[in-house]
Structure formats: structure tokens, C-alpha cells
Amino acid sequence: DIQMTQSPSTLSASVGDRVTITCRASYSIGSWLAWYQQKPGKAPKLLIYKASNIQSGVPSRFRGSGSGTQFTLTISSLQPDDFATYYCQQYNGYWTFGQGTKVEFK
């Protein structure tokens, strides 16, 4: 099974900060990686697919990068609506999620 490891688990930040979340795969998944945003009581929302492609309607401040085993989600300037939990997901072999990164208000 492909394991996905996110870091950090929690991130404290302020509005306007640049935020970076890292996801590592236990072995190479090419670019078959997605990022989701989840708010309390809501379903996950797809932000990024195929490592760096932004989903329609998602603000351009969200950027994904990486390939192989190392991936990054960057929020260039954190907005109030961005405080949420973020998950990476590989889909090279079945579907596996990272454990999540909670972005909280500093």
C-alpha cells in the first residue's frame, strides 16, 4: 500500500501569510496527487489535481508542486476563508489520503 505522510499536522498562521504544506509518498506516484480542503461539517473540496493543476473555481493563491514522492501545497497569501484542514491524496494505486494538516489562526 502507498502511504502518504503530511507535515506539519497543525500550522498556525495569520491572514496574509505564505503557507506551505508538504506531502510525502512512501514510493513514487508520478504526478498522481490531489489536494483537498475540508471545513468542519463539510465534505472535502478538490483544490489541485495531478500535482499542480488547479481545479476550476479555486483561487489562484493555491499552488501545487512536486512529483515522485515529494509534493507541496502553497497558499501564497492566506485569506480568512482558508482556515481549514488540508489533505493530500494519491491516486496512482487505489486512493490513499494523508493524515491532514489543520491551518489555524495564530
Next chain:
Amino acid sequence: QLQLQESGPGLVKPSETLSLTCTVSGGSMSSSSYYWGWIRQPPGKGLEWIASISDSGSTYYNPSLKSRVTISIDTSKNQFSLKVTSVTAADTAVYYCARPADPNTVTTAFDYWGQGTLVTVSS
């Protein structure tokens, strides 16, 4: 606009079978071949993919759950379903149904999700 809606009992007794249905509206399940999926999330924890099924009935299961899980589809009703047998408290979770972004492949993320339904396993 495609919509997915989970339905089923909110409370299941230990050792019994959990049964959920996802009803798809705003589009026909048989118009394109997607791998419709179930994902769950225990309270306060992360996401776990459970199983996926195509409109033709091809199935994929999470190896860790495969022995207890059955996914099925009824395209005439625009529904797909999940059964989990011999449930324990560890199966308590919000269960989501979802559709992937791309048809005809399992190499795709999920872009449409239901709102989720909480299933509690308790006597």
C-alpha cells in the same frame, strides 16, 4: 449540477451490517463510465477510501476492508450502495459518496462529493 446524497440508518448495532445508498441527481450514471466511490471519516480523524465501482460493475476495494465490504450499483435508479458487515465501534464515521473527475479511469481525484452521513455503531 451533479448532486450526490447519502442515505441509510444513522445507528447500527455491533456485529450487524451497515448499509448505505448514494443517490445521484443532475446526471445519468450510465451516460459516462465513472468509478463511483465511498470514503469515510471517523470523528476527528482523517479520510479513508473504502471502495469504488464503475457503471459496468467493475469494483475496487481497500485491501484493509475488503473482507467486510460490498459495493454495488443500480444505474436504472441512479444509485450505488455500500454494505459493511460485522461492524464495530471502529466503523463509526461520516460516510461520503463521491464521483471522480475523469471517466473511464481509476487514476483520478474525486471532484463531486455528497454531504456525508454519520453512522454510529453502538448497542
